[in-house]
Amino acid sequence: xTGAILRMMRTAVVRSxxxxxxxxxxHSPPPAPPALSSFHRSLSSTTAPPPRPPTPPPVPIxxxxxxxxxxxxxxxxxxxxxxxxxxxxxxxxxxxxxxxVIYDGVCHLCHTGVKWVISVDKERKIKFCCLQSEAAExxxxxxxxxxxxxxxxxxxxxxxxxxxxxxxxxxxxxSYLSFPYSALSYLSIxxxxxxxxxxxxxxxxRYDWFGKEEDCIVLQEPExxxxxxxxxxxxxxxxxxxx
Numbered sequence: 001x002t003g004a005i006l007r008m009m010r011t012a013v014v015r016s017x018x019x020x021x022x023x024x025x026x027h028s029p030p031p032a033p034p035a036l037s038s039f040h041r042s043l044s045s046t047t048a049p050p051p052r053p054p055t056p057p058p059v060p061i062x063x064x065x066x067x068x069x070x071x072x073x074x075x076x077x078x079x080x081x082x083x084x085x086x087x088x089x090x091x092x093x094x095x096x097x098x099x100x101v102i103y104d105g106v107c108h109l110c111h112t113g114v115k116w117v118i119s120v121d122k123e124r125k126i127k128f129c130c131l132q133s134e135a136a137e138x139x140x141x142x143x144x145x146x147x148x149x150x151x152x153x154x155x156x157x158x159x160x161x162x163x164x165x166x167x168x169x170x171x172x173x174x175s176y177l178s179f180p181y182s183a184l185s186y187l188s189i190x191x192x193x194x195x196x197x198x199x200x201x202x203x204x205x206r207y208d209w210f211g212k213e214e215d216c217i218v219l220q221e222p223e224x225x226x227x228x229x230x231x232x233x234x235x236x237x238x239x240x241x242x243x
Contacts, residue, residue, distance in 0.1 A: 095138060096160060097127060097229055101173060102139055103154040105130030105216030109206045110154065114218075117173060118227050125176045128228050130216040135230035152203060153196075167195035 101117075103110045114128055129136045131150050140147065143155060143163045156169035164172045168188070175185035187195070202209075218224050219238050225231040 096142065096157070098157070098159040099125055099176065100127045100129055100139060100157045100229060101154065101169075102129050102131055102136050102150055102157065104151055105132050105218060106213045107206055107210070108212060108217065109202075109210040111217040112210075115221075115224065117177070118224060120177055120181055122178060124227065126173060126227075128218075129230050130218065130228070130234070132216055133230035133233050135233055153199070167199040168192060170199075 101114065103114060105111070117126055118128075129139065131147055131154075136147075136150075139155070139157050140150065142160070143157065145155060145165075149165075153166040154169060155163055155165050156172050157163045158172060163169075171185045171188050175182055215237070216234060218228065219234055222235075222238070225234060228234065
């Protein structure tokens with residue numbers, strides 16, 4: 001009985017996988033690794049990546065700046081498109097000042113309003129220009145308005161590319177004043193068509209109601225000219241009347 005059991009155990013050991021036989025008999029040689037299939041061989045035999053091209057040496061900063069300066073020197077401004085905002089009307093834009101009111105200088109009502117603004121604008125933020133002066137022409141050209149348009153509705157050039165007319169211009173001027181006058185600018189909550197309707201009603205009748213002069217009224221009050229961008233032109237006009 002015992003012999004039969006031993007023969008069965010030997011047969012099981014012989015038929016067992018090599019790894020199990022190696023565990024049962026440590027002195028036997030280790031089993032050979034299993035052969036790789038064609039699929040595994042294709043995965044293991046990968047192609048080495050191609051060598052990377054050499055990195056070019058960095059260009060020195062000074063040399064790059066010199067090249068850029070040379071390219072700019074050869075650039076002709078006349079070849080640039082006229083629509084480029086960097087060169088559009090350069091002489092006109094460089095000569096303009098912000099915060100300028102262009103108004104009808106011969107109108108008594110308009111002059112009274114200008115005189116009031118000068119009296120309350122302690123920080124001197126607002127400047128003025130008579131519509132009848134040649135100094136107003138660059139502002140009109142940039143804003144795209146004619147002198148006849150300003151006779152109906154005055155213009156406040158807040159900055160380059162931004163201007164206001166009629167009642168909106170008046171409210172923007174008030175916003176630049178100190179408190180409590182700046183609080184009046186909140187009247188902008190009133191719809192612009194309604195505000196401008198009242199403005200146009202008064203503007204059409206201002207000569208009949210308040211009168212006008214032949215020349216800019218500010219010439220009668222030269223102490224106000226320090227706030228006018230056309231002061232030199234107005235002074236020349238005033239001197240020409242006496243000679």
